[in-house]
Amino acid sequence: MSERPKLVASRAAVPTPSHPNLGTPERTVSLLAGTLLIANGLRQGGLRGWPQVLLGACAAWRGYSGTCRIKRALTHTPFEQAFEQDRDWSGSKIISRSITVGKPREEVFAFCRNPGNLGALVPWIDAIEQTGEHTYRWVAHGPMDKTLHCDIEQNEPKDGRKLHWTAGPGTRFKHDIQMHFNDAPAGRGTQLKVIVACQAPLGAAGYALAAAISKFSDKALLHLLRSIKQQLETGEVSTNRMHASGTKDFLFVHPAKEAPQTPPYQPSTGGNA
Amino acid sequence: MRALTWQGPNQLQVETVDDPSILNPRDAIVRVQMSSVCGSDLHLLGGYVPTMQAGDIIGHEFMGEVVEVGSAVRSFSKGDRVVTVSIIGCGECEHCRRSDFSCCDNSNPNPSATDIAYGQPACGIIGYSHAFGGYAGSHATYIRVPFADVNLFSIPDGVRDEQAVFVSDAVPTGYFAADNANIQRGDTVAVWGCGGVGLMAISSAYLLGAERVIAIDRLPDRLQLAEEKAGAIALNYETTDVHAALLELTGGRGPDRCIDCVGMEAHGTEIDYFYDKTKQMMRLHTERGTVLRQSIRACRKGGTVSVVGVYGGLLDKFPMGAIVNKSLTLRAGQQPGQRYVERLFEHIQKGELDPSYLLTHPMGLEQSVEGYAMFKEKTQNCLRAVFRPE
Numbered sequence: 001m002s003e004r005p006k007l008v009a010s011r012a013a014v015p016t017p018s019h020p021n022l023g024t025p026e027r028t029v030s031l032l033a034g035t036l037l038i039a040n041g042l043r044q045g046g047l048r049g050w051p052q053v054l055l056g057a058c059a060a061w062r063g064y065s066g067t068c069r070i071k072r073a074l075t076h077t078p079f080e081q082a083f084e085q086d087r088d089w090s091g092s093k094i095i096s097r098s099i100t101v102g103k104p105r106e107e108v109f110a111f112c113r114n115p116g117n118l119g120a121l122v123p124w125i126d127a128i129e130q131t132g133e134h135t136y137r138w139v140a141h142g143p144m145d146k147t148l149h150c151d152i153e154q155n156e157p158k159d160g161r162k163l164h165w166t167a168g169p170g171t172r173f174k175h176d177i178q179m180h181f182n183d184a185p186a187g188r189g190t191q192l193k194v195i196v197a198c199q200a201p202l203g204a205a206g207y208a209l210a211a212a213i214s215k216f217s218d219k220a221l222l223h224l225l226r227s228i229k230q231q232l233e234t235g236e237v238s239t240n241r242m243h244a245s246g247t248k249d250f251l252f253v254h255p256a257k258e259a260p261q262t263p264p265y266q267p268s269t270g271g272n273a
Numbered sequence: 274m275r276a277l278t279w280q281g282p283n284q285l286q287v288e289t290v291d292d293p294s295i296l297n298p299r300d301a302i303v304r305v306q307m308s309s310v311c312g313s314d315l316h317l318l319g320g321y322v323p324t325m326q327a328g329d330i331i332g333h334e335f336m337g338e339v340v341e342v343g344s345a346v347r348s349f350s351k352g353d354r355v356v357t358v359s360i361i362g363c364g365e366c367e368h369c370r371r372s373d374f375s376c377c378d379n380s381n382p383n384p385s386a387t388d389i390a391y392g393q394p395a396c397g398i399i400g401y402s403h404a405f406g407g408y409a410g411s412h413a414t415y416i417r418v419p420f421a422d423v424n425l426f427s428i429p430d431g432v433r434d435e436q437a438v439f440v441s442d443a444v445p446t447g448y449f450a451a452d453n454a455n456i457q458r459g460d461t462v463a464v465w466g467c468g469g470v471g472l473m474a475i476s477s478a479y480l481l482g483a484e485r486v487i488a489i490d491r492l493p494d495r496l497q498l499a500e501e502k503a504g505a506i507a508l509n510y511e512t513t514d515v516h517a518a519l520l521e522l523t524g525g526r527g528p529d530r531c532i533d534c535v536g537m538e539a540h541g542t543e544i545d546y547f548y549d550k551t552k553q554m555m556r557l558h559t560e561r562g563t564v565l566r567q568s569i570r571a572c573r574k575g576g577t578v579s580v581v582g583v584y585g586g587l588l589d590k591f592p593m594g595a596i597v598n599k600s601l602t603l604r605a606g607q608q609p610g611q612r613y614v615e616r617l618f619e620h621i622q623k624g625e626l627d628p629s630y631l632l633t634h635p636m637g638l639e640q641s642v643e644g645y646a647m648f649k650e651k652t653q654n655c656l657r658a659v660f661r662p663e
């Protein structure tokens with residue numbers, strides 16, 4: 001039996017009256033506020049009164065049953081809680097995506113550790129400038145022709161198995177990105193798992209905002225992982241443009257001396273094609 | 274160049290657009306010589322496939338001549354006479370290597386819509402909405418074909434253009450449907466829909482060893498072709514109780530293999546059709562499941578239901594109970610034609626298969642709007658209109 005991995009996808013349990021997710025003070029406040037709203041609504045009546053009755057009933061039910069879906073949605077996941085404790089962050093929103101690339105782990109790792117390769121595939125990134133041995137400045141085009149940049153430190157805590165990027169000091173919201181490389185079973189290539197954590201300050205509101213933004217990051221991550229797979233497996237990244245005019249220009253400034261280049265496209269022999 | 278573009282539901286227009294160019298090393302540009310309508314385009318026309326944008330070039334069943342190839346293309350060069358399988362494979366991902374080309378992981382540049390709808394991104398399909406990659410279609414003077422070595426096939430001598438063009442889609446789709454049905458010696462196969470795809474499924478079922486094929490439709494010209502060209506017993510569902518007839522013809526067992534070549538726009542005469550149609554108009558679900566329900570109900574116990582009719586989203590009143598309690602196998606897919614093209618050309622060369630009768634209306638590209646109107650309404654016995662760009 002293999003060890004059960006820690007899943008980013010774990011969530012707080014769905015609350016039920018027998019397993020409530022509200023404490024006694026929260027329940028009391030909810031019940032009281034609900035009763036007051038109902039009473040006031042009934043007194044007022046009409047178009048202003050009935051919505052109050054409805055809202056009051058919801059609040060009263062919340063207090064009576066001790067269950068709240070909204071609180072559940074805003075509860076940090078077990079993975080986030082462990083991460084926050086480990087890094088000493090006040091709050092975090094974490095997303096993850098995985099992909100299998102049909103190439104040996106060494107090859108996939110070598111490709112991803114080279115910012116010149118990766119940067120060309122990250123949506124929005126125009127240039128990466130090497131500023132130190134492990135530090136890079138990522139330049140992106142933001143909305144309304146603004147350029148944004150972010151100083152990022154790249155590390156390899158486990159050679160051939162893990163890459164780690166952190167947004168350096170001075171950035172407004174901390175980011176922490178990990179890429180894990182594992183061999184897929186039975187020679188099926190390499191499983192690449194990316195975990196993106198972004199800092200979510202300001203309690204529940206910040207968490208809700210970060211969760212909304214993470215929907216876009218998730219889409220970008222989907223595109224990035226697909227592009228990595230396509231580049232490595234087929235030697236190109238699929239496109240539906242009619243012309244080359246919209247081609248993204250990517251610049252890598254001061255590349256490291258022995259930066260590995262994209263492996264040239266090698267068609268597989270055999271197979272069915 | 275000139276091209277037929279989608280402008281909105283049931284609105285098509287021939288206009289002048291930019292020529293395509295080579296963008297990736299494995300691309301080829303093909304000058305289109307014949308480009309056919311397909312039943313799948315009707316789902317785009319009807320507005321049942323989301324993510325279409327005004328100006329999108331449609332069309333995906335075509336043959337032509339290679340005019341330019343990218344630097345990594347090995348097996349083709351300028352002047353080659355080719356047919357294309359438009360369900361794009363890359364040839365390198367684990368699915369393509371298993372020859373499940375229509376499950377390709379690397380051919381769709383817009384993965385997110387199908388990732389959300391289906392759980393994993395679908396492959397790219399030429400001329401078939403942005404969810405399937407947003408590739409420009411073949412009703413045009415030129416077309417860009419990605420992964421040319423995998424998706425282009427040279428047309429052998431002795432195979433005429435009007436035969437070859439259908440080896441792009443209708444023939445491999447019908448063949449795939451029959452192959453998926455797992456036909457055994459002595460089997461009776463029932464095929465719903467006698468469009469180009471259904472007619473090819475009937476012939477393929479015989480090539481794969483079926484004892485007898487029963488074909489179901491309502492259009493007299495198509496039923497006649499099913500009998501005369503493909504050798505089926507034809508049933509008109511408007512004048513026949515299909516379920517009773519299928520049991521009557523199979524000693525009460527039901528057909529061993531059932532093939533759905535109709536898809537989400539099934540027409541019907543029973544109450545479930547009106548239920549589906551109403552919900553579809555209210556955008557509550559996307560499919561009309563008449564054929565699927567009928568075939569599952571008719572299929573003999575332990576039999577196979579093979580689906581190539583296209584469905585896009587969610588289906589209501591799906592008879593799961595019949596599948597479980599009759600131990601049915603349900604198989605489906607977009608056609609992985611790359612698997613079959615060479616075998617199909619051999620059948621054509623040996624005279625065992627001739628799809629050329631599907632071409633009822635040769636037309637110029639400029640007349641393509643009328644061509645689609647005719648194909649959609651099934652007027653003038655239009656089975657497939659095929660456009661020749663000038």
Ligand SMILES: NC(=O)c1ccc[n+]([C@@H]2O[C@H](COP(=O)([O-])OP(=O)(O)OC[C@H]3O[C@@H](n4cnc5c(N)ncnc54)[C@H](O)[C@@H]3O)[C@@H](O)[C@H]2O)c1
Pocket residue numbers: 311312313314315316442443446465466467468469470471489490491492495510534535536537538539540541563564580581582583606607608656
């Ligand atoms: N899976 C694939 O790769 C693939 C490829 C090509 C086409 N298709 C699909 O195959 C289907 C057929 O394509 P086509 O080009 O032959 O289309 P078509 O429109 O020419 O033919 C469809 C036929 O189905 C008949 N029909 C409608 N309702 C019926 C019912 N209740 N019972 C029996 N027949 C009925 C129609 O009368 C018509 O003759 C479409 O759904 C198309 O999208 C799938």
Ligand SMILES: [Zn+2]
Pocket residue numbers: 311312313314333334442
């Ligand atoms: Zn088609």
Ligand SMILES: [Zn+2]
Pocket residue numbers: 362363364365366367368369376377378379380
């Ligand atoms: Zn593939």
